[in-house]
Amino acid sequence: MVFSLALRVLRDRAVAEELAQDVFLQFYRQLDQIETPQHAVWWLRRTTSHRAIDELRKRKYRPVAGLDRAPEPADRSGQPDLFLNQRLRKLVDALPDKARMIVVLRYQEDLSPMEIAEMLEMPVATVKSLLHRSLTALRGKIEKGLRVVEGWA
Numbered sequence: 001m002v003f004s005l006a007l008r009v010l011r012d013r014a015v016a017e018e019l020a021q022d023v024f025l026q027f028y029r030q031l032d033q034i035e036t037p038q039h040a041v042w043w044l045r046r047t048t049s050h051r052a053i054d055e056l057r058k059r060k061y062r063p064v065a066g067l068d069r070a071p072e073p074a075d076r077s078g079q080p081d082l083f084l085n086q087r088l089r090k091l092v093d094a095l096p097d098k099a100r101m102i103v104v105l106r107y108q109e110d111l112s113p114m115e116i117a118e119m120l121e122m123p124v125a126t127v128k129s130l131l132h133r134s135l136t137a138l139r140g141k142i143e144k145g146l147r148v149v150e151g152w153a
């Protein structure tokens with residue numbers, strides 16, 4: 001959960017791995033303060049979310065040039081192409097940082113808007129608004145892509 005959340009928000013495997021290790025180290029140091037398994041999950045999600053946001057802020061001041069812009073290698077496994085899943089992942093990756101964090105927490109981590117608001121320390125209305133705008137933007141981009149594929153545009 002920690003690595004997956006970090007990876008979806010940061011879009012960089014190495015940085016996500018490092019962040020996950022740091023979160024687990026911090027978790028180990030705070031272990032005596034963890035009261036229940038639910039508290040542990042909440043703590044891990046909250047800490048990962050905040051650390052990922054901090055990392056995104058750092059990137060603005062020190063951009064990283066890497067392989068993230070290189071195309072993914074072709075999948076030769078014989079599995080059917082999951083075009084929609086890949087397209088959707090790219091569209092979510094293109095969302096602004098806060099919006100992407102909220103979409104990932106809502107649909108990957110299955111948190112309610114109230115839980116997300118508490119975790120990110122923002123009003124529930126802001127979470128709902130960002131989520132609504134993000135979903136509207138994603139739907140529009142998917143529909144536009146389908147019209148282009150089907151020759152509607």
